[in-house]
Amino acid sequence: DLGCFTHDPGFVATASCTSKITYIDGDNGILLYRGYPIEQLAEHCEFTEVAYLLMHGELPNERELLDFDLEISDRAIIHESLRKFFDGFHYDAHPMAMLVGVVGSLSAFYHSEMNIKDPVQRLRAATRMIGKMPTIAAASYRHSVGRPFVYPRMDLNYCENFLNMMFSRSSQNYIDQDHYIDQDFVKALNLLFILHADHEQNASTSTVRLAASTGANPYACVAAGIAALWGPAHGGANEAVLNMLAEIGSVDNVPKYIAKAKDSEDPFRLMGFGHRVYKNFDPRATIIRKTCHEVLSKTQTNDPLFELALAVEEHALKDEYFIEKKLYPNVDFYSGIIYKALGIPVDMFTVMFAIARTSGWVAHWLEMMEEASTPISRPRQLYVGPAQRDLAAIKNR
Ligand code: SDX
Numbered sequence: 001d002l003g004c005f006t007h008d009p010g011f012v013a014t015a016s017c018t019s020k021i022t023y024i025d026g027d028n029g030i031l032l033y034r035g036y037p038i039e040q041l042a043e044h045c046e047f048t049e050v051a052y053l054l055m056h057g058e059l060p061n062e063r064e065l066l067d068f069d070l071e072i073s074d075r076a077i078i079h080e081s082l083r084k085f086f087d088g089f090h091y092d093a094h095p096m097a098m099l100v101g102v103v104g105s106l107s108a109f110y111h112s113e114m115n116i117k118d119p120v121q122r123l124r125a126a127t128r129m130i131g132k133m134p135t136i137a138a139a140s141y142r143h144s145v146g147r148p149f150v151y152p153r154m155d156l157n158y159c160e161n162f163l164n165m166m167f168s169r170s171s172q173n174y175i176d177q178d179h180y181i182d183q184d185f186v187k188a189l190n191l192l193f194i195l196h197a198d199h200e201q202n203a204s205t206s207t208v209r210l211a212a213s214t215g216a217n218p219y220a221c222v223a224a225g226i227a228a229l230w231g232p233a234h235g236g237a238n239e240a241v242l243n244m245l246a247e248i249g250s251v252d253n254v255p256k257y258i259a260k261a262k263d264s265e266d267p268f269r270l271m272g273f274g275h276r277v278y279k280n281f282d283p284r285a286t287i288i289r290k291t292c293h294e295v296l297s298k299t300q301t302n303d304p305l306f307e308l309a310l311a312v313e314e315h316a317l318k319d320e321y322f323i324e325k326k327l328y329p330n331v332d333f334y335s336g337i338i339y340k341a342l343g344i345p346v347d348m349f350t351v352m353f354a355i356a357r358t359s360g361w362v363a364h365w366l367e368m369m370e371e372a373s374t375p376i377s378r379p380r381q382l383y384v385g386p387a388q389r390d391l392a393a394i395k396n397r
Helices: 009-014 038-044 047-056 062-075 080-088 095-113 119-144 158-167 183-195 203-212 218-229 237-248 251-262 283-299 304-318 320-324 331-341 346-370
Strands: 022-025 030-033
Touching (some): 030 038, 030 047, 030 283, 038 047, 038 183, 038 283, 047 346, 062 119, 080 095, 095 119, 095 346, 119 218, 119 346, 158 183, 183 346, 203 218, 218 346, 237 251, 251 304, 304 320
Antiparallel strands (some): 022 030
16 A cells, blocks of 8 residues: 555656565665564564565464474575585685575476465475575585585574584584584674565565566576675675775775765765665664674674774764765665674675575565566666667678
8 A cells, every 4th residue: 555655646656566575765764574663673583583574474473483493494405416516616706606506506406396376385485495595605605615514403593503504613514512603693693684684676676576577486586686686786785895994994094085985086985875765874774783883892803994994984974975965874884894793704795685685585576476467577768879770781881
């Protein structure tokens, strides 16, 4: 019911699609998942509760959540021949390159089992995708550092499992004694996954919806979404923030780089600042900023990068240009810093975003499939090329 949420009737006319999943009010910094404020979900829910909400439209009761968590754990393991897929990647392949390739290949493993016209099979495929993403993501990391693959475990929750698959030092997958997992890190990861779960028609979700509108299977659609997310203007921004901080190098250089970001002739942008929709604050950044400072104080890391990040934040928030243009830190500014403090390598940051956003992507895929009559999205264009002309033979060109 757009009327209740859209102040500007012109907006309705220009909206590219309708959806019941996520609502954003960019001017007032409001983000709702299926009507629930992100602040409440972030404070009270497990990530899998939120994934269930996005997919089903309602929060699960205890029994529903238990069944959902069990199904996710059960689906987390990947086929042994899919594990061998990683052997084909050079050790220094970017984890996002491995993710987009391996997720796309799930179509070869499960496509025959899935009739997208059957709602039960669609839900099973969507849940399977949420279950397997952390396993494939962690396997990408383990391959890149030459460590043995660690299998998912039924006795760990979603975030604990991911951290164990990433950092467990032994390859004794089911009797791993050293699975000490810091619960503060698990709490921070749970929050990051909730905040990144969905965000209306962002570039990667729109890509998934476009692919879904052709009737493509969810694994192919999610692989398309991963490809779109990789760009530094979108999901690659968290990795770009850390690379930017490394380039700035020291607190003394911050004013120079703030000036570069303001120079319209200079292509340099302050990564992690600004947003297509939020023209005030990104509510996710407000939530995540507190966690960022908590994780930094807990890890007591003396990495100068964190002091530098806080200096960039302080300078930009006080700068007239950024205030006038309403360029505030977005979710990616803080998420990169937290991931680094959690020991996640920089080239895995966008992979982290993909793990979380998989729940939004599959929710939108389900929504598109439910509207069986959804016509294929086929954007039109404003042609600005040459007028019609006749061909000259090559010897006359
Ligand atoms: C995500 O769509 C989503 O929902 C995405 C996302 C999600 O959850 O899926 O929220 C995740 O992608 C967050 C954004 C991550 N990207 C970055 O942090 C990269 C840095 N940000 C910029 O690239 C930029 O802010 C964009 C691309 C995010 C938005 O660009 P817009 O739409 O051009 O921003 P704007 O219209 O508000 O810009 C107003 C002015 C412009 O200058 P003028 O044309 O007025 O002279 O501010 C400038 C922009 O050039 N500007 C910046 C800037 N962002 C905008 N100047 C310096 N540094 C920046 N970061």
